[in-house]
Amino acid sequence: MSKAALVVGSVAFDDLDMPSGNFRDVLGGAATYSCIAASLVSEPGTCRLVGVVGADFAEAHLDMLRARGVDTAGVERKAGKTFRWHGRYSQDLASRESIDTQLNVFADFRPKIPDAYRKNAVVLLGNIHPKLQLEVLAQVDRDAQTLVMADTMNFWITGEPRALADVLAKVDLLVINDEEAQQLAGVKSVAQAARAIRKQGPKRLIIKRGEHGALLFDDAGVFFVPGYPLEQVLDPTGAGDTFAGGLAGYLARTRDRSSHAVRKGMFYASALASFCVEGIGAERLLAVKKGDLDERLAAFTAMVDYGGALGFVE
């Protein structure tokens, strides 16, 4: 049985205008963050990256990913430039604006899943056109053991509702943020939104709330992992993709689709996301050692350890 996590999405260069300085040509893209995160929790060689880069994408970046155990055979190199995004964050990092988006080779991205990538424990459909997400699913084998995770965004929710509905019908675990959930469901209450979205297909829904953690809704009930109160946050870029990738990597390694496994995986996901925001781009994430992650996991679990049962009368 496969332990692979297939990650399909963007690979990019980001220009980041941060309160702490301006950073140019930072390696980014949702799939990049997701794979780096997955590689920190999954077995070497089991994270498979499918994306597209341009002629300007240094082989050294791919070498770096391969050195971490990411399988890059699915990364297509095309003539032209790599996807570029230029973003500017507010002083408190709570909001950001896109200064410039150049899709470049990503504009015509049609995911081609190598034959060797057909069997996976987890398929993570990054935030791309829902029709492309469907194309990916058409190219992979899927059995009862395959977990399909997906992300999406406001642009597709409003612009491609039908294709997105087709995707949702095929997704096991949707991972989106608060705003997206509200928009997708058309209701404000997160509990109501979760119920409405789960009726559209996903058996499980995770709603990411940035520094405020993440909520899981499934048949076992509501579950929550907090965000960690960090000393310093430098750059939130990629934190959500890191969360999704970390979770995908964990679930691929354990090949366990139970609510229990998803709950545990969310701690890994949240811990990895907490590292991500501590550095510019993926720099801090790339420096995470086994001991670092263990330590942060311990801090996370201590954060919710109230020590025993509660009851009205004790």
Next chain:
Amino acid sequence: MSKAALVVGSVAFDDLDMPSGNFRDVLGGAATYSCIAASLVSEPGTCRLVGVVGADFAEAHLDMLRARGVDTAGVERKAGKTFRWHGRYSQDLASRESIDTQLNVFADFRPKIPDAYRKNAVVLLGNIHPKLQLEVLAQVDRDAQTLVMADTMNFWITGEPRALADVLAKVDLLVINDEEAQQLAGVKSVAQAARAIRKQGPKRLIIKRGEHGALLFDDAGVFFVPGYPLEQVLDPTGAGDTFAGGLAGYLARTRDRSSHAVRKGMFYASALASFCVEGIGAERLLAVKKGDLDERLAAFTAMVDYGGALGFVE
């Protein structure tokens, strides 16, 4: 040894302009919410309310509080009108504006602590002028078993920094929100703010984050209780005061000042606050039955129950 929780603060009438309708003459005030919450977890007769009301305050409200086991001997009745606040909430309830504030008899409030109220397990200093908070402390006995909790707000942080510093030096547990913590510490990072504030006196600090839960910082580390994803939120008024009062009531009943007790108490506090926001004013809170609270506590603890230990290699 006393099991009493002394609560000092405002008793008011609120006019609430909510998305769900306009509500007039709603029984409110921080101390009111805190006492109702405390009465739900503490032993009958152990919650002591010190505040001031005007001639327009119906005795029936005090009867209602007494019927719940709140000791109202400390509520002073003066000629004039009761404190009135008129607030208008935004459509999503995320923000509110004060349309009108009439301090009335609250303007000259000088807390008088009855002799019978001198010994307490917990003293909760509601959000009043720091000089009045100091006057309260001067009127109560305090030994190693007495836990002093306090709230404050931006108005006092900027306007009365010296008096507030004197209060902080005497407080065991400060309970404020994110914004107040940032303002009090002069830093954005909640972790840094917590460290700075704890240096000013409070051994423990709880930072309330509304629907996103609450964080405890003490020598045992960081602890977190989530907010509960509710089906419907009607009115956030008094939720923070309900949280503080519920915690005060729990800690008074257990007479346990350990980090363990505070952590457990935060679940009660958060559960009670989650009821508070489900109704207009305190209506839902007043309807809470023992079974309701047990059920919600179970839901809260299930929310953070990931089932076992984590570790990088499993």
